[in-house]
Amino acid sequence: MSAAPAAPAAPEGGTPHIRLALLGVMFGLLLSMLDGFIVGTAMPTIVGDLGGASLLSWVVTAYALTTAVSTPIWAKFGDLFGRKRMFQLSVAVFVAASVLIAAAPSMGLLIATRALQGIGAGGLAVGAFAVIGDLVPPRERGKYQGLTAIVVASGTIGGPLVGGFITDTLGWRWAFLINLPLGALTLVWVALALKLPAVRRQARIDWAGAGLLSVAIAALVLLTTWGGSEFAWVSAEGLGLVAMSALAGAGFVWRQHRAPEPLLxxxxxxxxxxxxxxxxxxxxxxxxxxxxxxxxxxxxxxxxxxxxxxxxxxxxxxxxxxxxxxxxxxxxxxxxxxxxxxxxxxxxxxxxxxxxxxxxxxxxxxxxxxxxxxxxxxxxxxxxxxxxxxxxxxxxxxxxxxxxxxxxxxxxxxxxxxxxxxxxxxxxxxxxxxxxxxxxxxxxxxxxxxxxxxxxxxxxxxxxxxxxxxLRGRPATPTAPAPVPVAATR
Known part of the structure; x- marks a missing residue:
């Protein structure tokens, strides 16, 4: 297994360049923040149009489940194949799923495409914070901390307002199509402004660990979603999910101690x-x-x-x-x-x-x-x-x-x-x-x-x-990475 790359050198252009690059990353973070709150306001209209009120909880559950399961996998892929590349891929998945949701003719297909969108969402937040970690060393992080806070506040406050307005004036499908221009802006901005070394480490992906962790997380999310509503907390279903999560979690820990390149x-x-x-x-x-x-x-x-x-x-x-x-x-x-x-x-x-x-x-x-x-x-x-x-x-x-x-x-x-x-x-x-x-x-x-x-x-x-x-600062003199195949700066 090849050595880890050194901390990335300061991007050319200094602080203005960093702020420009971070703005693109913030667009991606805003994409997931806004969507979460916009969808909540559109749900009553969606049910009125497509029917399937009994499946309503699955619209939320499918998204939360795939988001949670995919988050650590996106994080590891970013370590192995480059964080910029994985962040761009997560944005593309999220936007493509948004278009499919807007075209969904039934509640069943809407739930399936929401699950796909959740996979993209799992990479958006973790990708954004990991890119920030590459771009800005901890000692300098405070200069840019307000950007993230503004995005979080804007999504939380603006999401319900934007969702209500769009649903009432254009229809619920546009509550998802609004992700298309913001997603396209994010992809273009990141492609042009974000400059990180494109690193690919030669290592095998721990698929067994990924599977065990996915089962553990999925069982826990389903337990917390359905417990007390679909079944009693202390019931065969509830205890079964607890046992499944515990056993898969224990198996994951065991696997991580033995995997040549552990997921976590x-x-x-x-x-x-x-x-x-x-x-x-x-x-x-x-x-x-x-x-x-x-x-x-x-x-x-x-x-x-x-x-x-x-x-x-x-x-x-x-x-x-x-x-x-x-x-x-x-x-x-x-x-x-x-x-x-x-x-x-x-x-x-x-x-x-x-x-x-x-x-x-x-x-x-x-x-x-x-x-x-x-x-x-x-x-x-x-x-x-x-x-x-x-x-x-x-x-x-x-x-x-x-x-x-x-x-x-x-x-x-x-x-x-x-x-x-x-x-x-x-x-x-x-x-x-x-x-x-x-x-x-x-x-x-x-x-x-x-x-x-x-x-x-x-x-x-x-x-x-x-x-x-x-707090780690930026090295005074950029250190060349250890023998790792490094492509041209992307």
Whole structure:
């Protein structure tokens, strides 16, 4: 097996060139962010047109399943065959699937093409963060951290607004066709502006490991999606999926210790900082899904906010995300210190979650908005910082794998949160008359955010355990890669 390539040299043109290249990568990240929120607003219209209401959950499940399963595979392929190439391929798959979805004549075909789109989505986020890891060393990452925060906020806030407008004016199929111009712009921009060494390492792909990991993830996602709705958590189906996930997971670990080129080098977990960052990624995914899904629901159901502007309801949380992530990034770049930020972020999330547990049916909307600021500060100080810490804790050759682990755990954290919190919400609101629905929603929100507070406490403990490592900077003199076939810069 050939040696790992050295850290990429600074692209010609310096900072302006990096910003130009990163903009193309951000277009790809925005592509997946917008799609996730646009589709949610279009779903009622899709069901009305195609029918198949009983299959509605599969539209979400198929996408989430293939996204989670493909994420670590995309990450490893990026390490082996070049991150730019794999990022471009994931964009192409995502856009092609979007066109097929828009042409779907039935719910069954729409679900199948959504599964294909999920495969592309699995490569978009992990590819974007891995490319950033190649392009910008951790010490300089703070200069560009605000770009990612703006994309996340834009997708979260703008997705529902854009989705509602497009569905109402042009029809639900255009909610997917809108991905075509943005995807084309991403492909062209990345092809022209992103310059990375095209590296191909001579190594065998661990297909057995990929299969075992896929089974473990698929069983877990299906359990969290169907548990409490399609079958009881403690049932033959539920226990069977638990056993399947556990056995496949154990088999995957066994395989990784023996594979000549493991899909996920388990040695990365020898770094305490990487392990703690992985834990924070999982908890952050759970916290964000709880906040994005259930706070607007509380504001609409209990406080009378308009559903048509649901994206705007998240502004008190998303504005702090953008502001504090930029501040933290600049301080990290200037000082080289970063541990303090996830500590403060987790603490802010804990405070916000505890405050949100006090909400009742009579809580005014401005109070909810104030509480949401604490959640936004927490997210802004943990989400991107977690990826930076994880990438800084591993060798350059394993940046793709590290990005894949963080992205996958964030996704799984969200999946589990949706399942658990959905069960809580249903238990407190199912069958209630309209007059009592507000109290039921308020009661469920209290329990949901009490659970979020426990999760945030775990995140705080992990943040405190992070070991402050020096942030890698860009080498003063670019080092030629070890004997690895390197094509011309692409």
């Amino acid at each position: 080098p388990l040695g990365v977990f020898a770094s305490r900082s990487f392990t703690m960052a992985s834990i924070i990624a999982f908890t952050t995914g759970a916290v964000m899904f709880a906040s994005v899904l259930y706070l607007p629901l509380f504001q609409q159901t209990v406080q009378g906010a308009s559903a048509s502007t649901s994206g705007l309801l998240l502004l008190p949380m998303m504005i702090p995300v953008v502001v504090v992530s930029q501040i933290a990034g600049r301080v990290m770049t200037r000082t080289g210190k970063y541990k303090i930020f996830p500590v403060i972020g987790a603490a802010s999330t804990l405070i916000g979650a505890l405050l949100l547990t006090t909400m009742t049916a009579s809580t005014p909307s401005w109070v909810t908005a104030v509480f949401m600021i604490f959640m936004g500060v927490g997210s802004g100080l943990t989400q991107q910082m977690t990826t930076t810490i994880a990438q800084n804790s591993v060798e350059q050759r394993d940046i793709g794998a590290a990005s894949g682990v963080v992205t996958l755990l964030r996704t799984l954290g969200g999946c589990i949160a949706v399942a658990v919190f959905g069960t809580v919400y249903t238990a407190h609101t199912n069958g209630l008359p309209a007059a009592a629905l507000g109290n039921g929603v308020a009661d469920s929100i209290q329990i949901i955010f009490a659970t979020v507070a426990v999760v945030a406490a775990c995140s705080l403990a992990a943040a405190l355990a992070i070991k402050q490592l020096p």
